[in-house]
Amino acid sequence: MGLSEVLRPMSRFNSFKRTQVILQHLGMSKHTDSEPEVFLERTGCAGVITLNRPKVLNSLNLSMIRRIYSQLKKWEQEPETSLIIIKGAGGKAFCAGGDIKAISEAGKAKQKLAQDFFKEEYTLNSAIGTCKKPFVSLIHGVTMGGGVGLSVHGHFRVATEKTLFAMPETAIGLFPDVGGGYFLPRLSGKLGYFLALTGFRLKGRDVQKGGIATHFVDSDKLPMLEKDLLALKSPSKENVAEVLDTYHKKCKVDQDKPFILEEHMDRINSCFSASTVEQIIQNLQEDGSPFALEQLKVFEKMSPTSLKITLRQIMEGSSKSLQEVLIMEYRLSQACLRGHDFYEGVRAVLIEKDQNPKWKPAKLEEITDEFLNDCFKSLGSDDLKF
Template sequence: MTDDVLFETRGAIGLITLNRPQALNALNRPMCLAIHAQLDKWRDDAAVKAVVIQGSGDRAFCAGGDVVGLYHAGKSGSDEWEGFFHDEYRMNHAIATYPKPYVALIDGITMGGGVGLSIHAPYRVATERTLFAMPETGIGLIPDVGGSHALPRLPGELGAYLGLTGARLKGVDAEYAGIATHYVPSDKLPKLIEELAEGDPVDQVLADFDTDTEEPPLVANRPAIDRHFTGDSVEGIIASLDGGNDWAKEQAATLRKMSPTSCKLTLRTLREGAKLDIAGALQNEYRVVCAIKQGSDFFEGVRAQLVDKDRNPKWVPATLAEVSDAEVNRYFEAPAGGDLRF
């Protein structure tokens, strides 16, 4: 097991605490394996009525997966790349299909792998410190961890907008978008955990703590999001944004900075994910990430954003026009090591 994630039975709940505050509680492979194993144990424990997951420290729930570790593993040719995604996605599936109430306290930064730990849960509690994003197109990846299943199920075209642009949402916007089911001030979370541990129905406890908020800023841009982020073509979305207002033009400029390959892969996985169950979406994502290892954009994106930090990635291909349908199709072929199984 690992000290990077802690488990405790407190009254009627099993409490998971991500314990890497210095790394913004970023996920590594041992954490994924430990969480999955503990969920299996609690599933069969009659004394555990619900599971609660939180992050340690006051900055992050979970800022994502250990992409720098994956960068080095992929560069070395290690099978740790496939192993990490295999184990992470199996954990995501276990969360999505868990038979007991599962409450994710998304207090602080919640990105990438942190989204996979929370968005498939029936209960997701945002706070004033929540900062949600799926920023993968900026590092040559895709919104994975079941994001291709969850994002298309948000209202309108919010999922395509969030998945393509990597836009960041505060807690009130996360609740409005359906990413969070409840909003509770962060200083109330310890009391909320105490109440859940008493064993009262989770719905009732969360309803008692749920707090009204001001109108979410996202509301103002919602008509433009639904108008521009439609269809199955990234080029079409950008052309529509180019003809929109100043906000729309800013989104077009953002998309032009992202990996062209990642943008096309993201839009396809989102559109296909809308028609798939969680297992099918994760299998699709696993195919894509295994193929991404054979390309250059992920390694260039992580280099530019997190290693050298020059913020100037050189994508290959450099334009959307150079990313052919045949090239996109290649990413959806079964990987050499076989498809993901649950």
């Protein structure tokens, strides 16, 4: 299935199907070319990171994470590097997420990769969040899961009309990690709760209007924008912002179109302000609008365990620092690896592709508080440390 088919406009009832297609792409993780999987170059004033696995939508593996992390730390120390830019090769994706299939295989075989991947990915997310130098992500094309973690914690995120954002993890028995518990509850109203639980996709200008991206430019202006950034002489954050603002202001595409969820925001804010998944579902049932009924259909397909973990993750994350959130999310990642639904979700969506996961437990009411508390419990000496 080509990506063009994924992006063909369909009714939003089909958004779950589209999410699955994108998740399938994440599963194709063999890199056969001799080119490096990530380019790390100093150009002008900037350290430039280019994710280079276009055939698999630049999905992220452990060796890429390690290379990016160590180079980022070096550049942070170098006085001659005053700006960091991250982008994806190939034009279709910035980064469609982490290499989920490899993690699932490793988890099943009780291999260390399953711990290392999450530990080192979250450490990189934290490093981006605390980076002292202006950090600019050019999030052109598919930007999901791990790709969001590589961009959203930095100072500037530039979306284009081709940007496609989602955190679709509840569909594969996982949760919106990579610091999702930090940035999602900080979006307007209950928007982040809605995006986390439903995996709803935002496209183009909506990625900026929803608060994920800081700027929006036409994709054909990206090369010029990059050139102007690279030409800056030891820029401050303000200098970088000035360049980005100039491009953003000139871009007229969909400028006057309302945010895609604008007409539903009151409904989202009221329905998703409940403190339990069951209550959110009841709110949607009582609301009864076509939009609410559409979300109920989405909820029915998601892992009940993932929904419960995710709601609590987002609620708790709303008052935690990014580092505290990542420590919590590492505990949750290990709980998912100990459980059933993650492997089943990967099987149904990525491996056998029957799109028919058999979740266990199958009903929300079967998931006890005791089980949930256990997912959030400290791992002692195995906890993520910064």
